[in-house]
Amino acid sequence: xxxxxxxxxxxxxxxxxxxxxxxAGALLLLPLAALVVKAPWSQMMVQLRDPAxxxxxxxxxxxxxxxxxxAFAFGVPLAWVQARVDYPGRSLVRALTTLPLVLPPVxxxxxLLLAFGxxxxxxxxxxxxxxxxxxxxxxxxxxxxxxxxxxxxLTVEGGLRQVDRRMEDAARTLGATRWDVFRTxxxxxxxxxxxxxxVLAWARALGEFGATITFAGNLPGATQTLPLFVYVRLxxxxxxxxxxLSLVLxxxxxxxxxxxxxxxxxxx
Amino acid sequence: xxxxxxxxxxxxxxGALELDAVLTAAAGETAAIVGPNGAGKSTVLxxxxxxxxxxxxxxxxxxxxxxxxxxxxxxPIAVVxxxxxxxxxxxxxxxxxxxxxxxxxxxxxxARQLAGLWLEQxxxxxxxxxxxxxxxxxxxxxxxxxxxxxxEPALLLLDEPLAAVDAQARVELRAELRRHLATxxxxxxxxxxxxxxxxxxxxxxxxxxxxxxxxxxxxxxLALRPATPYVAQLVGTNRWVGEGDGRGGATVAGVHLxxxxxxxxxxxxxxxxxxxxxxxxxxxxxxxxxxxxxVDAVEAGLxxxxxxxxxxxxxxxxxxxxxxxxxxxxxxxxxxxxxxxxAITAT
Numbered sequence: 199x200x201x202x203x204x205x206x207x208x209x210x211x212x213x214x215x216x217x218x219x220x221x222a223g224a225l226l227l228l229p230l231a232a233l234v235v236k237a238p239w240s241q242m243m244v245q246l247r248d249p250a251x252x253x254x255x256x257x258x259x260x261x262x263x264x265x266x267x268x269a270f271a272f273g274v275p276l277a278w279v280q281a282r283v284d285y286p287g288r289s290l291v292r293a294l295t296t297l298p299l300v301l302p303p304v305x306x307x308x309x310l311l312l313a314f315g316x317x318x319x320x321x322x323x324x325x326x327x328x329x330x331x332x333x334x335x336x337x338x339x340x341x342x343x344x345x346x347x348x349x350x351x352l353t354v355e356g357g358l359r360q361v362d363r364r365m366e367d368a369a370r371t372l373g374a375t376r377w378d379v380f381r382t383x384x385x386x387x388x389x390x391x392x393x394x395x396x397v398l399a400w401a402r403a404l405g406e407f408g409a410t411i412t413f414a415g416n417l418p419g420a421t422q423t424l425p426l427f428v429y430v431r432l433x434x435x436x437x438x439x440x441x442x443l444s445l446v447l448x449x450x451x452x453x454x455x456x457x458x459x460x461x462x463x464x465x466x
Numbered sequence: 467x468x469x470x471x472x473x474x475x476x477x478x479x480x481g482a483l484e485l486d487a488v489l490t491a492a493a494g495e496t497a498a499i500v501g502p503n504g505a506g507k508s509t510v511l512x513x514x515x516x517x518x519x520x521x522x523x524x525x526x527x528x529x530x531x532x533x534x535x536x537x538x539x540x541x542p543i544a545v546v547x548x549x550x551x552x553x554x555x556x557x558x559x560x561x562x563x564x565x566x567x568x569x570x571x572x573x574x575x576x577a578r579q580l581a582g583l584w585l586e587q588x589x590x591x592x593x594x595x596x597x598x599x600x601x602x603x604x605x606x607x608x609x610x611x612x613x614x615x616x617x618e619p620a621l622l623l624l625d626e627p628l629a630a631v632d633a634q635a636r637v638e639l640r641a642e643l644r645r646h647l648a649t650x651x652x653x654x655x656x657x658x659x660x661x662x663x664x665x666x667x668x669x670x671x672x673x674x675x676x677x678x679x680x681x682x683x684x685x686x687x688l689a690l691r692p693a694t695p696y697v698a699q700l701v702g703t704n705r706w707v708g709e710g711d712g713r714g715g716a717t718v719a720g721v722h723l724x725x726x727x728x729x730x731x732x733x734x735x736x737x738x739x740x741x742x743x744x745x746x747x748x749x750x751x752x753x754x755x756x757x758x759x760x761v762d763a764v765e766a767g768l769x770x771x772x773x774x775x776x777x778x779x780x781x782x783x784x785x786x787x788x789x790x791x792x793x794x795x796x797x798x799x800x801x802x803x804x805x806x807x808x809a810i811t812a813t
Contacts, residue, residue, distance in 0.1 A: 364547065368545070369553065372568055373565055
């Protein structure tokens with residue numbers, strides 16, 4: 199059947215819409231294409247062997263994975279409470295705990311300082327226990343966890359809401375305790391959401407800049423994560439290193455996207 | 467003193483539902499809870515299973531033991547749920563083994579071996595490794611049944627076990643279910659809206675309407691003396707409320723009937739649909755209870771047709787399919803209705 203005679207054929211899209219859409223696509227893709235095209239590829243191996251760069255990369259990996267672990271340990275219970283416990287003010291709590299999604303990261307950093315800083319709300323109390331967050335690696339982890347947590351809780355809460363509660367009832371009648379049910383029914387059923395949430399949170403933690411530099415500073419080897427290092431290099435004598443490391447971060451982002459494909463769009 | 471069997475008063479108050487139902491059943495007996503949608507049938511099962519909380523004045527006693535405070539997972543029960551609720555991430559075999567491991571504390575290998583035998587019992591051992599999403603409706607039903615039977619429960623609860631199965635498979639599955647239920651030594655409680663399920667699976671029927679038991683007994687007893695219009699409809703008989711004149715007659719909806727047994731005052735008349743004759747011409751002869759009505763609907767069955775005649779007095783007649791065809795009975799047709807006096811029971 200020719201296209202012209204296809205009764206289901208839709209009319210051609212209006213051209214202004216197509217043009218505007220193309221501009222948006224270009225705005226998103228052109229910079230990324232430029233990054234790939236203009237990258238000093240010949241410098242690749244040299245830059246990646248730079249000990250300072252490797253140190254920043256290692257620190258970024260450590261802090262982002264720690265941030266995901268923190269987000270997991272406390273975010274999954276929060277998601278469970280939000281999905282399963284009906285209490286007054288639940289919507290308000292959800293709105294507030296997802297605020298870091300839209301909050302300028304630098305504001306988050308200042309807020310963290312005012313909470314955990316030496317003269318902050320709870321900083322002195324923590325200090326009396328020997329815990330110091332600002333300008334430490336732990337602080338960098340805290341800043342990353344702060345911005346990454348909502349990605350995990352939102353995704354996992356969405357997944358928990360989709361679990362058929364009657365499946366859990368059925369498991370109870372088969373002799374499973376509440377803990378058995380959580381372990382052997384609920385967790386396996388929300389595993390896709392857990393994976394998606396953890397990967398999204400990790401990607402967000404890995405790219406964190408504003409909150410980290412504000413709250414944890416920019417100390418090489420302690421709080422200078424990869425994005426901070428890239429920024430410093432770009433403004434310094436070696437923009438090539440900045441571009442190569444940007445490519446590395448871009449590669450990680452693309453890998454994350456490929457890993458999740460359409461999954462996170464469904465659960466978020 | 468331990469009396470084997472179930473003795474329960476199920477009381478639940480939640481929103482619009484005010485449930486207060488007494489339910490007793492002996493071990494080895496199948497009780498069917500029947501009722502219209504929203505009557506609270508499934509809630510009764512959930513309370514018995516421990517999934518819904520019982521109000522303080524209620525009780526659930528099984529084989530002489532109070533179950534009210536026993537947590538779900540420790541009750542000697544098994545449930546076949548309406549949508550079967552097989553755990554989607556486990557194979558058919560592991561669904562059956564799950565209960566054996568949790569409830570009976572069996573080890574993985576032993577549980578899986580026994581689960582395999584149960585799948586064989588219900589005829590789906592070939593599908594042991596399939597995930598629930600890959601099973602047909604009938605297979606799912608069988609696995610759900612095996613999962614419940616494997617627990618060897620003292621109380622087996624079945625919530626509309628055949629509702630999710632297509633009509634063709636239902637007849638066969640019903641017969642199989644009947645055979646399997648007979649092997650359960652404990653109490654069986656079945657919730658259904660289908661009188662055919664109740665007729666073939668249950669020893670006793672408990673009719674629940676708006677949270678209350680309106681009638682309980684063998685289906686045949688219910689057909690003789692339906693306590694409510696719903697029960698009458700369920701068992702497929704006619705139930706009229708009229709006024710006896712004390713002289714062997716009664717008036718229902720303006721129609722005077724000859725009912726020798728009718729006392730004076732308000733009376734309930736039950737009429738066997740097989741005792742109701744239909745004709746195109748006014749019948750002559752012995753039938754004295756004769757009036758003219760219009761056909762509302764004709765339900766064709768195997769060899770018989772059930773004809774609902776509307777105004778002035780709603781009545782269901784069961785006639786042979788041949789007669790229905792000969793009379794050209796269809797909605798809107800004008801017919802003469804004749805009821806033999808002996809077909810009318812006054813209660």
